[in-house]
Amino acid sequence: MGTGNTAKVIARDGGTVAKVFHRHIGSDYIEYEYAIYKEIAKTPLQVPGLYSFEKENHALIFERIDGNSLMAEMRRSPLLMPIHMRRLAEWHADIHNCRDLLLPVFTNRLASRIIQGNDLNESEKEKILSHLGGLPDHERVLCHGDFHPDNVLITKKSHVIIDWADASVGNRLADIARSVLLINYGGLTSSPVQGMFRRLLAANYIRSYRRAGPFDMSELKKWILPVAAARLSESIGETEKEVLLKLIHARMNE
Template sequence: MNKELWSKIGDGGTAEIYLDESGRVVKWFREGFSEAAAASEYRKSEWAYAAGLPTAKALGLTNLEGRQVLLLERLEGESLLQRLQREPETAEEAARKFAAYHVQLNKREAAALEDDQRSRLVQRIGWADRLGESERRQVLEALELLPDGQQFCHGDFHPGNIMENGEDWQVIDWIDANCGHPLYDAARTLLLLGFGTEEGGARGRMEEAAAVFRSAYLQTYSEQSGFGRDEIERWMLPAAAVRLVEPIPESEKDKLAQYVRSRLL
């Protein structure tokens, strides 16, 4: 691999994304991203592809300059986010397809994924140092009242992780995929749509279309999944607390912490 021949195509919280000289996607994880975490994403990517999910094939995992590197086949097209930024008037139509697509993904059984949602949430809520000990305890108590599940959850389902090639959609970025209750996935998506900022990058730049997209997504997901909006809403508290431990802008964390505290009153 010759890094001098790579061309940069993306930049996220955990990795820089390039195309290499062979046309492969190179996900070059940031310093400090552990070998175990990179191996977990590679395993999940392999699982998704083998399960027949619409995604890129994982081609390998290696190390370069002390950083983990995940190699993936290239998917043609652009992200749904890019399309929305260019054509914000398509937000409602896109949101309804996006929600229907999400419902179908969430119907898949995922016990073989071996990443338990409940354990993941409990651990990350415990790490949320923006919250006090009493606040973290209250969030965990609220989580205990929510049901378990065995369905597939992408864990980071937003328009930037959908690749469009004509009518075909494919999903990328499997680092947070887990097995659990689908309404956590829906609640997290609503947070990603509703708390982005310009400082936070791509999700913030769809602000013009975000309100209509979020509303149409929630309505369609509820209708097609059979879950009421109030059931989805119950998952927003733990989803917001978990988001606090992620590499996101401080301004977004401020809004999330305020939201969590408003729910605990």
């Protein structure tokens, strides 16, 4: 059904799928992800059911969800894009209404990824980490960590939010900043049409979220620098990397 950096998803009988992790992924990581999904199951959010951890198969077993991604729906009906982005923003706000979960802290995860990256020098990393340390971190709301239109499936009855491996708790603005960057630049190519479409999506998402849960744009912008720097540690394309580096250096010089 699909293959990613850490695992491939295989359909099984009985309405289930197996997320089979690549052999270089250790059992500790799979147990960690298993614990995260069990924590997410405590919320009222619509997420795939998690059935078991099959150690012998290096796999997590989930409920099978039949549906198209929200991005696929937007490509199919572009005139409905504003409605879809409004729903995406409302569902993100629903996530941020969840609290009291035993999950990693978002800022700690950002700091770790900034340190791990190879595209910034040590002086730049120290400056960004200092900036991160000065941001408000008293909130402990649920943050998805990878929320974008491809991680919401539209089913016949409703929607289901998938891919919770990066879930954490922290400031909702950090999670919103992550989504803005992913919508704008995730998997970006050199196509000017794609770039224009992405900017339109991001603008609609921000406007819609501010209706669901108002926030100050100047406060959101403060999170863009560390979130973008952390993104560099991931397996991303050269076009996206170039854009993020330009964005990071521009923000550092403001």
